[in-house]
Amino acid sequence: MKKYILSLAVLSLFYTKTEACAWSDPDYEYFNLFTQSIIKDKSYLPFLHSYSTRFYSDFKASQIPDENIYSWKKFFNNQLNYAEADYLVNKMSINDLNALKKGNLNNQLLIKLGADFYQKYHEGIDYLIEAKYLEPYMKINYVESADSFYYRENESDKNATQLDYNKTIAALTSLYNAAKNPEIKQRYGFQLVRFNHYTRNYDAATQAFKTYVEPIKLKGAPYIMALDQLAGAQRGLGMNSDANWNFFQVFKDSKSRKESAFVSMKLSDTASFNNILKRAGTNDDKNMAYFLLGYEDFNNPIPIMEKMFEIDPDSEILKVMAVRSINELERSYLPVYYYTNDDQSTVQVNNSIKNTDQAKAETTEPKKEELSFWQKIVRFFRKLFGLKDKSPEEIKADQSDDQLLDNPNRIPVFTKNNYWYDDKTKDFLDDLEKFTDKTKEKSKDEYWQIADAYLKFLKKDYKESTKILNDIKTSNPEYQEQIKRMKVLNDIVSQPKIDAEYEDHLMKDYAEYFVDKPEVKKDSTEANEYDYYGEVPSTKDFLKDVLANRYFLQGEDGKSFLMNNKLSDLQYNPNSTLVKSVEDFYRKPNKTQFEEQIISKNINDVGNIDAFFAVIYGDRAMRQADFEKAKSYYAKAQGFTGIPRSEWNYDAKKQTPLKYASNVYNGFNNISDLVFGHNVWESYQSSPDESMEKEDYSQFPFIKPTMNKLELVDALIQLKKIGVGKDEKSATASQLIGNLLYNTSILGYYRQIFVMDIDNSDGGKYSFYNWEKENPYQYYYKNFPNTIYIEQDNFDLAINYYKKALNESTNKEQKARVLFQMASAEQGKYYQYERKTPSKVNYSDPKYSEKSDAYKKNMDQIKNQQYRTYFAMLKTQYANTETARSLMGSCSYFDYFMK
Structure with missing residues (x-):
């Protein structure tokens, strides 16, 4: 597969950018270090930032509260907890409820509630029986046309028109009139509005709302559900302004219906927003209208956020706007892979193929070193006495803390890595920081302090970021977890040099961020067990990249390589300088605990390791026509068992090490x-x-x-x-x-x-691109097999x-x-x-x-x-x-x- 990817690098020179390939998902291409979902009001979770889907979906559906279930809990005097109420309302069969009505208790929950449960709440139970009877039919009849494109294979054929209209209306009206409890009465009114809406009797639906819902002066869950249906009927009548306003009310007042109400609003133009703003009589309405405007037009949300701040700096939706803005910034500062800045137009390959210009990272070039007067004197005397100049690795290793901290290639760095890049994106960090700094002074929510600390982190002001975090006092467990993670980030990212003492500190205090945890099987009811894109990049992955970058800048290339790659990956680009650095680490005595447990675990099975290195060195000597030197290495390589490759094992249903036949070339024999x-x-x-x-x-x-x-x-x-x-x-x-x-x-x-290849089939090793560079890497050795080296x-x-x-x-x-x-x-x-x-x-x-x-x-x-x-x-x-x-x-x- 790697040979295939490499060969595509050359082909991509002739194609335009293909970021939207089937295997590319932009939400998997940055480190989500600021957890969007820490907002307190979980009903806004769908409105967090996502490029992959129209609405954010990386959360459990159960996190969003359903006001209808809370309303039923209250009706039953809190005898049921939320899960029990949800089961009774949404999942219990109509047969079990009919049995309860007859005094037969067959269901475990009903047995727990007791025989008198029906007598106490008979109006509610009777309503649920009627609602469960109607529910399978409560869909609008889909009218197919010659131009329809709609996948309906697994849908039920039932719809509202299959019920007898007159009988149903009469039954619901009778039940409405008989009900004594106002809330139950209003629920029957909701059913009347919904049934008329779904049978396309739109005028009757609007009249039913006025007749059966509005007169009952309740504005709880039944009212919201009925208003939702009224708005749908108004849409059917072409009353778009009224429909939008009522969907807006549902969006504002409902917890569980925000996403559907937003979709139903169809706010496709500025006039639609202006109509809502004109009708917004309260600050709450105006605040919500501004949120919708900012959500739809997200090029620069700061002006909208300023208006929302003036209305209510404690607004939960203002936090949603802020977290979306932070997430947008993260995509430019925290990509999962920093492209090499390459003046030679070298093609780099990430998750999808990119053309030459678009694949280039646009990061700051390191400034040319200016020698001080003293450095010039030292160089003069070194040359005078014939002293050998230091190697690039030695020069890197001798850098001061200030030199290491000031290196422009020290990640995280700003890149034009996001998908809708704007030249003002970098300035946006300053603007958002100013806004956050102002808001944290007005708002009582610690969220704004956390956000401010995070923006300081992105600006590399780690000291100030940590100071803000240390001053935050909160009992919110999600906030506490975010603060803890950010303190770790600040500590590690601000460290000038990663030495043995600091590695001991990492293992002592932050082992959980580096040591692999046992794999936990996902709950299939909450998430798809098969994830096409793999795991979402994590804090652990980010820190691994940070350390790989630090080792790279320090001249410890072997350790940098092994932070992101396996030893066997050296076969794909067997550059002798890097191989020597990896071997030096492999042979290093007295490794630290971090080196042993975190870095050395990537020294994977290549057979005889000494033979593996010897073959690489021997091959390089052969390409230099130094046959005597090559022989000295090959003499140590006779235990070589073959270039480590894998193949699909159909019996085991997994990749297993390739077993070479006795008569085929394996990197050494035949x-x-x-x-x-x-x-x-x-x-x-x-x-x-x-x-x-x-x-x-x-x-x-x-x-x-x-x-x-x-x-x-x-x-x-x-x-x-x-x-x-x-x-x-x-x-x-x-x-x-x-x-x-x-x-x-x-x-x-x-x-x-x-x-170190097993055959001559095409691949990056056989391209004339990239060969003139001694080292094409600028930040670390991530994606090593995909860059010619x-x-x-x-x-x-x-x-x-x-x-x-x-x-x-x-x-x-x-x-x-x-x-x-x-x-x-x-x-x-x-x-x-x-x-x-x-x-x-x-x-x-x-x-x-x-x-x-x-x-x-x-x-x-x-x-x-x-x-x-x-x-x-x-x-x-x-x-x-x-x-x-x-x-x-x-x-x-x-x-x-x-x-």
Whole structure:
């Protein structure tokens, strides 16, 4: 899968941004460190911030109180708790209630309540029996048209029109007149309004409200439910202004119907809001109207929040607006992955594929270091006495606390990472901080102090943030949890350097944020057990990223890598500098408890770990043509069990380690002698026998048909010794070495052999993009397998061996073959040059075509003048050879060049 993702990185250069891919969910791409749901009034939970769905849904439905159930609890004199009342009203069968009426107690709850329960509350029970009879039919009849697009497979076919209209109206009217309790009476009125609405008798519905609901001067749950139905009927009559106003009243007064009432309002234009504002007679109404306006138009909520503040700084909906604003800011400061700032237009891959420009992070570049007078003197004397300059890692390790704290790449940093980025987003943090600071002075709710402390955290004022948190006194458990988490965040993020002493502090005081907890099975009644996008990013994940970033800035690359990756991930980008840092950590004695339990747990199963490192080092030495050094490593790698990959196990129904067959290449064993051969044609997908052809190995019996890497490097060392001579055998030995170096380069059929890959199928390792950067990472090594990070090939190594062969050989056919191989290697040098010299013509340039053609013409000229040396020699000196004629038949470009 990783090879597939990497290969797409190149393709994405030719496509526009595809953030809306099926597997992308914007609510999973930032760290929600400020818990939106800590608002006290849970009825507003659906109106928290979300890009994935129209309404926020990351909460349990039971968190939103239902005023209807509370109304029934009160009716039954609180003999039932909330859950029991909910069960009685919404879930108990009509048969159980009829049995109760007859004196038969079959239900456990009814047995608990006793036989006299019906006598005490007979009007309520009789109403519930009637309501449960009507409920399955209480849907408007759906009228399908030729243009309808509606999925109805699992819906009940029942609707209100299937009841006898006259009989139903008569029965409900009779029950209404007979009822003595005003609330029960009003509930029958609600049923009359609803039944008329759902049978599309809209005039009758509005009249029923005036006749049966309004005269009873109660404004509780039955009234709200009836008003909801009245508004629906008014919508059916085209009375949109009245409908909106009544849906607005439902939205304002109901706890459980806010989301549905909001949808029903259909506030699609400014005039709709203005009509509601005109009718808003109380501050409460105006405040709610401003909330709706701010919710719908969320580009800059501060002006609306100012109006709401003037009305009521303690308003719960003002807190909802604030938490939505904070959540918007978080998406720019706390993305789950910070893209590398790359002036070379390198493609980075996250959860979905992005094109070059949009994938680039737009973060602050570190300023170029200005040397002080004293530093210049120190450098002068170091050079004078021949002292070696410090390595980049040593320089990082020697940074002062101030240098570490001032590093512009110290996360969290501001990025243009959100989806609807506005140039004023960064300034919005200052504006929101000012508003929050003002509101916390007026409001009695500790929420505003917590919000202010969090905004200080985003601004990296950790000291002030902690001071505010320490001064907060609250008994609210959700507030307490948020405060506790923010104190931990401030402590860790403000620490200049993560050293052994601080790691001990992390394990002593904050182990819960780092140690994995046992997996808890989700309640299937509250959440889908299968989550397509995986787990939502957590505080633990954020802190892991912070520490990975700190280790990276401190020069502890091995620890930084292992905070976000497994040891086995090194195979995807086996950069020798990073590998050495990871190995140094692996071999570090006396690790701290944090290093042992948190970092070292990512040193996963790669078989023999020493052999794993040895193969990577040996491979790098081979790519540098340092065969003796490679042999010293491969001698330690004979316990290598294979490149660690996984495969789907259908029996176990999970990914299990890949088991290599005894005769296939596994990263060390089973290398064919064709690796010394040459291309018949260029086809990576074809079998070795189709794509490659052997040279004459008869003079070199130490080249075995199948070899492991130790045997292969032994053969190369012997060939190298033979190549020192001045005869035909020496020429062939040098040619074979050149062949191997070319065949295992990015252009060769065996390109997988020395880059820790299992086959030559396409992937990021075989792209010329990103190779010129020693380290493309700017913040940490997160998403490591998805960024090319391998030292590039040195094609001159192969060319130099070919030159030896060319100079020593007297066979024209062999010389022709060698020249073609040299030309192929020279082509690789051109590709590297081309990658480092991209066109800088902008698509928006009016002269784009003209400039692009000029760029292409110039590149073609450079290619022909500087990178066609050996093709030219082959054409001018060896065109009449059988080898040249054969190559014209198999290589279309060479045929074109010759003509």
